[in-house]
Amino acid sequence: MYNFNHVSIGSCLNTLPIGIEISNQDKTSYIERRVTYRKLNREEIKKIKDRKLAANHPFKWIGMVISYLVDSFGDIPVYDEYAKNGFDINKLPEIVSEIPASDSNFILFAGHIFNFGSKIKDVKVKCRNTLCDRESTFELDLSNELMVFTVPDKLDFNRILEVTLPTGYKFVSSEESDPSLYRVFKFRIPVLGDAIKQERWYQPNDQGSFHERIYADCTLSVETTDGLEFPPERLALIGPSMYLKLEADDNAELENIMNEIPRIDTRLTKICWNCSEDISFFVSTIYLFPS
Numbered sequence: 001m002y003n004f005n006h007v008s009i010g011s012c013l014n015t016l017p018i019g020i021e022i023s024n025q026d027k028t029s030y031i032e033r034r035v036t037y038r039k040l041n042r043e044e045i046k047k048i049k050d051r052k053l054a055a056n057h058p059f060k061w062i063g064m065v066i067s068y069l070v071d072s073f074g075d076i077p078v079y080d081e082y083a084k085n086g087f088d089i090n091k092l093p094e095i096v097s098e099i100p101a102s103d104s105n106f107i108l109f110a111g112h113i114f115n116f117g118s119k120i121k122d123v124k125v126k127c128r129n130t131l132c133d134r135e136s137t138f139e140l141d142l143s144n145e146l147m148v149f150t151v152p153d154k155l156d157f158n159r160i161l162e163v164t165l166p167t168g169y170k171f172v173s174s175e176e177s178d179p180s181l182y183r184v185f186k187f188r189i190p191v192l193g194d195a196i197k198q199e200r201w202y203q204p205n206d207q208g209s210f211h212e213r214i215y216a217d218c219t220l221s222v223e224t225t226d227g228l229e230f231p232p233e234r235l236a237l238i239g240p241s242m243y244l245k246l247e248a249d250d251n252a253e254l255e256n257i258m259n260e261i262p263r264i265d266t267r268l269t270k271i272c273w274n275c276s277e278d279i280s281f282f283v284s285t286i287y288l289f290p291s
Contacts, residue, residue, distance in 0.1 A: 004150060005149070008144050008146065009109060009147070013113060013114060014037075014110075015150075016032075016034075016035055016099075016103045017100075017103055017106055017261075017262035018031075018262050018263075019033035019100075019103070020073055020095060020098050020103070021159065022074075032073050035073055037111050038068075038069065038070070047064070047068070057199060059195040060089050062104050062192065063089070063104075065111070066078070066096055068082070069114075097191065098193065099192045101190045101195055102261055102264070108288060109266070109288065112289060116289070120140045123137065124136070125138065127272040129272065136272050136274070138270050145268055146266060148264050159188065161186070161261070162186045163184075163185050164183050164184050165184075166247075166253060167183070168183030169181070169222065169245065180224055182228075183224065186220040188220055190214050190218050190258075194214050209240050266283045267280060268283060
């Protein structure tokens with residue numbers, strides 16, 4: 001895996017951690033990491049603050065916010081394309097659906113900093129020390145406190161993720177008496193369009209089969225350690241059910257591999273005002289884009 005560089009988001013607002021894979025007409029492709037933001041107007045901020053939309057359609061909401069925030073990725077227009085589509089949330093610019101899911105989170109925070117500055121006041125966090133259990137209020141400086149994990153210069157990030165699971169998936173075919181154990185899984189990086197597609201399965205506190213469906217959509221191949229490939233046509237049929245049957249240690253390994261990609265780290269640690277213990281918390285997007 002990579003030894004990531006850790007840099008403040010303020011030093012890389014206009015550079016995506018992973019970048020969008022752009023296909024050319026000659027079937028070649030390139031990675032576009034440049035992003036240019038635009039200033040939001042009052043009407044757009046009001047639409048972004050639609051909490052009902054954010055709750056019911058969280059990933060379409062992210063796509064909408066990005067379509068308002070981003071002027072272009074490199075030379076590819078975003079806002080103008082959204083305007084041509086009548087600002088219809090069901091007709092997001094095609095390139096928005098191709099943004100790596102982890103990059104979409106980066107854009108929300110970077111776009112907020114571009115529009116509203118780095119400081120966020122009155123962030124309330126409850127201490128997890130049961131002997132304290134009190135709330136502290138902090139002011140955050142996003143530009144300097146939020147870190148971005150990036151691949152060192154001159155290194156290309158491998159957009160194909162491969163993991164060998166501790167246990168794996170057992171399968172017995174009609175031609176075999178003993179089960180084959182499939183432990184080697186290869187994925188492409190999840191993009192925002194994957195999350196939008198499976199959005200109806202997402203629940204904030206109980207994600208059900210949401211992650212398993214994302215895994216299934218992004219699976220490129222499943223193999224034994226000897227290189228025997230699970231039949232692709234059968235893999236397409238069983239989809240998420242394969243992942244629902246994996247054991248806990250396998251699921252933990254899948255989460256680990258999905259975290260081994262360039263991304264923004266929104267976890268911060270502060271000192272409780274009451275007991276002086278460390279408080280770790282994630283900076284929620286609810287604090288972004290004030291009215």
